[in-house]
Amino acid sequence: MTALVIAEHDNNELKPGVAQAVTAAGLAGGETHVLVAGQNCAAAAAAAARLQGVARVLLCEAAHYADGGAENLAALLATLAPGYSHLLAAATPFGKNLMPRLGALIDVAPISEIVAVEGPSSFVRPIYAGNVLVKVDSADAIKVLTVRATAFAAAGDGGTAAVEALPAGPDLAISRVIGREIVKSERPELTAARVVVSGGRGMGSGENYHKVLEPLADRLGAALGASRAAVDAGFAPNDYQVGQTGKIVAPELYIAVGISGAIQHLAGMKDSKVIVAINKDPDAPIHQVADYGLVGDLFEAVPALVKELGG
Amino acid sequence: MKVLVPVKRVIDYNVKVRVKSDGSGVDLANVKMAVNPFDEIAVEEAVRLKEAGVATEVIAVSCGASVCQESLRTALALGADRAILVESDVELQPLAVAKLLKAVCDKEQPTLVICGKQAIDDDANQTGQMLAALMKWPQGTFASKVVLGDGKVQVTREVDGGLETVELTLPAVVTTDLRLNEPRYATLPNIMKAKKKPLETTSPAALGVDVAPRLSHSRFAEPPKRSGGKKVADVAELVAKLRNEAKVIA
Numbered sequence: 001m002t003a004l005v006i007a008e009h010d011n012n013e014l015k016p017g018v019a020q021a022v023t024a025a026g027l028a029g030g031e032t033h034v035l036v037a038g039q040n041c042a043a044a045a046a047a048a049a050r051l052q053g054v055a056r057v058l059l060c061e062a063a064h065y066a067d068g069g070a071e072n073l074a075a076l077l078a079t080l081a082p083g084y085s086h087l088l089a090a091a092t093p094f095g096k097n098l099m100p101r102l103g104a105l106i107d108v109a110p111i112s113e114i115v116a117v118e119g120p121s122s123f124v125r126p127i128y129a130g131n132v133l134v135k136v137d138s139a140d141a142i143k144v145l146t147v148r149a150t151a152f153a154a155a156g157d158g159g160t161a162a163v164e165a166l167p168a169g170p171d172l173a174i175s176r177v178i179g180r181e182i183v184k185s186e187r188p189e190l191t192a193a194r195v196v197v198s199g200g201r202g203m204g205s206g207e208n209y210h211k212v213l214e215p216l217a218d219r220l221g222a223a224l225g226a227s228r229a230a231v232d233a234g235f236a237p238n239d240y241q242v243g244q245t246g247k248i249v250a251p252e253l254y255i256a257v258g259i260s261g262a263i264q265h266l267a268g269m270k271d272s273k274v275i276v277a278i279n280k281d282p283d284a285p286i287h288q289v290a291d292y293g294l295v296g297d298l299f300e301a302v303p304a305l306v307k308e309l310g311g
Numbered sequence: 312m313k314v315l316v317p318v319k320r321v322i323d324y325n326v327k328v329r330v331k332s333d334g335s336g337v338d339l340a341n342v343k344m345a346v347n348p349f350d351e352i353a354v355e356e357a358v359r360l361k362e363a364g365v366a367t368e369v370i371a372v373s374c375g376a377s378v379c380q381e382s383l384r385t386a387l388a389l390g391a392d393r394a395i396l397v398e399s400d401v402e403l404q405p406l407a408v409a410k411l412l413k414a415v416c417d418k419e420q421p422t423l424v425i426c427g428k429q430a431i432d433d434d435a436n437q438t439g440q441m442l443a444a445l446m447k448w449p450q451g452t453f454a455s456k457v458v459l460g461d462g463k464v465q466v467t468r469e470v471d472g473g474l475e476t477v478e479l480t481l482p483a484v485v486t487t488d489l490r491l492n493e494p495r496y497a498t499l500p501n502i503m504k505a506k507k508k509p510l511e512t513t514s515p516a517a518l519g520v521d522v523a524p525r526l527s528h529s530r531f532a533e534p535p536k537r538s539g540g541k542k543v544a545d546v547a548e549l550v551a552k553l554r555n556e557a558k559v560i561a
Contacts (some may be wrong), residue, residue: 101450264324272559308547
């Protein structure tokens with residue numbers, strides 16, 4: 001049994017989630033290989049080779065893999081799949097876009113967002129916005145999986161895998177990236193941050209969202225997140241959304257500010273180690289999951305918190 | 312050009328689901344059902360394309376038990392022109408649904424398929440990508456903007472850190488994210504009109520598709536409850552607890 005992890009990367013570094021997918025691969029499939037496909041991405045392949053538990057890194061370079069599109073990558077993976085028992089990627093937009101396409105190409109039913117590995121064919125995954133966990137057994141010979149990164153420890157550094165060049169597959173030329181608007185942030189990535197400060201509808205405006213939350217996030221070195229209500233209201237960008245259909249986070253500390261706690265939001269953060277809720281409504285559902293609930297006006301409490309922290 | 316929109320009947324998003332006491336599944340008896348919210352966004356986008364004169368016909372498709380007709384009538388009330396029910400009483404998993412949709416696409420020859428990005432029951436987020444693979448079409452997943460051009464469609468996608476715009480050769484599959492549009496409400500006259508729109512019923516056997524499940528699901532359980540609910544009196548107590556009890560800040 002051998003597992004292949006498909007690495008998401010920015011040519012130089014691996015994206016958050018790859019190291020956790022390697023851990024899941026080791027639990028599921030024994031020997032673990034990593035595919036790094038792209039253009040000028042040897043540095044990312046070297047990073048993959050340093051991950052503990054990785055036996056081999058396949059480096060596949062071609063212009064048509066540069067933008068990480070699912071069409072060409074899935075076609076490449078379909079040719080590699082017969083050599084593997086498991087194919088895995090982190091459950092990020094990249095992995096979610098790619099792995100089902102691969103599954104259909106090789107006639108395998110993929111399993112999304114696994115949170116536990118119980119055997120080579122047996123996994124646990126959340127359904128219904130995380131309100132139910134279910135055991136899933138696959139009858140397919142090859143398993144195609146996406147991995148919820150927050151549920152697995154990251155593989156550490158210290159590995160010394162060999163990097164092998166892999167010939168590129170054909171360019172299908174049916175899809176190309178024509179634009180990107182990626183916001184460069186000094187803050188840690190939301191899904192990988194140790195601390196997350198999230199704002200909800202209670203922030204009242206986009207101006208307040210930034211004015212109130214940024215000093216706290218700065219003081220704690222935190223990533224900023226938001227509830228769907230705050231994103232819908234335009235207080236925060238779309239990719240800040242934490243919840244069932246947004247990002248799944250499990251930081252050491254999650255501070256929910258002015259968030260009521262709809263089940264769809266809780267689905268995205270309830271595995272955080274410590275949850276703090278700041279909400280003026282004592283009956284808000286967020287208080288039921290919070291380790292520390294502070295009932296009060298966020299516009300007074302958050303600045304006071306920054307001051308108390310010595311910010 | 313024809314636009315095809317798959318719709319799934321799911322538990323209403325406001326309902327708190329309960330696991331059956333024997334762990335064999337989720338209790339769906341007497342629970343309010345609705346069209347999957349992402350599929351409503353997909354129907355809305357297709358109807359707007361028709362209203363803009365870009366699409367000529369919007370076809371809604373649902374796969375499942377005969378009650379899925381309700382979901383199709385909703386889609387028709389929102390503006391779809393006709394509907395197809397692929398009726399099946401066996402559990403249909405995403406790969407089977409993708410194969411059924413492929414069979415429907417082979418027959419109907421749509422230029423664009425707009426799917427919801429995920430269903431809020433199984434949260435799989437797979438069907439659109441799998442349909443695209445089976446059709447050998449490109450895919451624009453998690454779309455927040457769709458612009459049709461000559462033989463191409465530009466799809467702005469929600470990705471980590473921001474947005475990415477891809478240009479796809481038509482025909483193509485698009486899957487909708489939350490902020491693609493805000494679906495309209497069906498008006499009473501449109502609900503009445505929807506009852507008269509054509510709804511054709513077919514079956515997996517008639518489409519020649521093997522829908523046998525590949526995955527088996529067991530041991531349904533609620534995740535461990537958090538022991539939350541504690542309150543702190545003020546900011547000073549909060550910081551003291553975070554420092555000394557939880558030890559998550561320095």
